Amino acid sequence: MPIFETDRPKRSRLIVTGAAGGIGQMIRGKLDHLADEVVLSDIDDVEVSGNEVSRPCDLTDLDGIRALLKGGGDVLHFGGQSMEAPFERILNSNLIGTYNLYEAARLEGVRRVFFASSNHAIGFHPREEMLDADSVTRPDTLYGVSKVYGEAMARFYYDKFGVESLILRIGSCFPKPADQRQLATWMSVDDMIRLFGRMIHAHRLGCPILYGASDNTESWWDNSKTAYLGWQPQDSSDAWRDGMPDDYWHPDEPKARYQGGIFVTYGHPGTKMPE
Numbered sequence: 001m002p003i004f005e006t007d008r009p010k011r012s013r014l015i016v017t018g019a020a021g022g023i024g025q026m027i028r029g030k031l032d033h034l035a036d037e038v039v040l041s042d043i044d045d046v047e048v049s050g051n052e053v054s055r056p057c058d059l060t061d062l063d064g065i066r067a068l069l070k071g072g073g074d075v076l077h078f079g080g081q082s083m084e085a086p087f088e089r090i091l092n093s094n095l096i097g098t099y100n101l102y103e104a105a106r107l108e109g110v111r112r113v114f115f116a117s118s119n120h121a122i123g124f125h126p127r128e129e130m131l132d133a134d135s136v137t138r139p140d141t142l143y144g145v146s147k148v149y150g151e152a153m154a155r156f157y158y159d160k161f162g163v164e165s166l167i168l169r170i171g172s173c174f175p176k177p178a179d180q181r182q183l184a185t186w187m188s189v190d191d192m193i194r195l196f197g198r199m200i201h202a203h204r205l206g207c208p209i210l211y212g213a214s215d216n217t218e219s220w221w222d223n224s225k226t227a228y229l230g231w232q233p234q235d236s237s238d239a240w241r242d243g244m245p246d247d248y249w250h251p252d253e254p255k256a257r258y259q260g261g262i263f264v265t266y267g268h269p270g271t272k273m274p275e
């Protein structure tokens with residue numbers, strides 16, 4: 001049954017972590033219709049305008065995250081390590097950081113979280129395989145492992161404490177697709193904003209897993225099991241198909257065989273950040 005936008009009203013507050021990052025900077029300024037006040041948070045202060053306020057906070061600081069979430073509002077959780085990195089960094093920003101975010105949500109009464117997961121949680125599936133919300137995870141990096149952990153944290157906080165999450169395994173969210181692989185994985189920022197709308201206005205969200213890609217002709221992901229949200233991507237990578245450099249290597253090379261692309265070829269990233 002479709003969920004109508006009138007089901008749950010505009011929020012008084014929307015909190016965005018990772019607001020200084022690539023996606024954070026693309027979405028800011030496009031959230032006014034979803035909330036009266038948009039709270040932008042990253043490690044350092046971020047530039048604000050209109051209905052935005054800046055509240056810097058390190059995700060490793062539980063008290064700081066509690067202060068950020070005090071007063072409620074939905075959370076768009078984009079903060080964290082967004083590439084492969086030594087375990088120390090993954091541990092701090094993604095494992096401790098995600099626990100702190102969900103624990104602060106429970107303690108401060110936040111009911112709804114958008115969790116920015118990644119295609120690297122499933123990156124070792126071959127490109128010929130169509131995945132859906134029930135596909136097993138096959139992380140391709142320690143970074144991908146941290147996203148599987150984040151998805152489990154989201155699910156646990158829903159089942160046990162009722163904190164709802166929309167888990168989005170984002171493909172490649174950039175202004176435009178950068179290579180042949182991204183013709184399949186690309187997601188436009190406007191399609192992401194439309195998804196925030198479904199998440200915020202849905203009367204019941206639950207804890208669905210979705211794949212974050214636009215309406216691209218080449219597709220490895222099937223979102224039909226979460227069609228109850230009524231999200232329909234409207235953009236497509238096809239506009240960039242002609243003229244995209246042919247960088248599809250030999251078809252048996254791992255970076256061409258697997259959905260995670262070049263991430264599957266990375267070696268162990270080490271444990272500690274260099275001094």
Ligand code: NAI
Nearest residue numbers: 018020021022023058059079080082093116118170172173
């Ligand atoms: P990004 O690396 O540009 O931004 C991440 C932000 O998180 C940075 O501004 C950084 O300062 C902040 N951050 C990191 N550790 C922090 C900490 N301990 N405390 C507070 N802030 C911290 O990443 P991007 O591209 O904007 O991605 C956002 C999220 O979406 C990430 O979680 C990433 O894993 C996920 N994602 C992004 C994809 C994309 O295509 N851009 C694809 C798949 C997932």
Ligand code: 15L
Nearest residue numbers: 082083118119120171172185
């Ligand atoms: C990700 O998870 C990264 O955060 C992003 O920078 C891209 O590499 C993206 O995946 C991708 O697979 O294209």
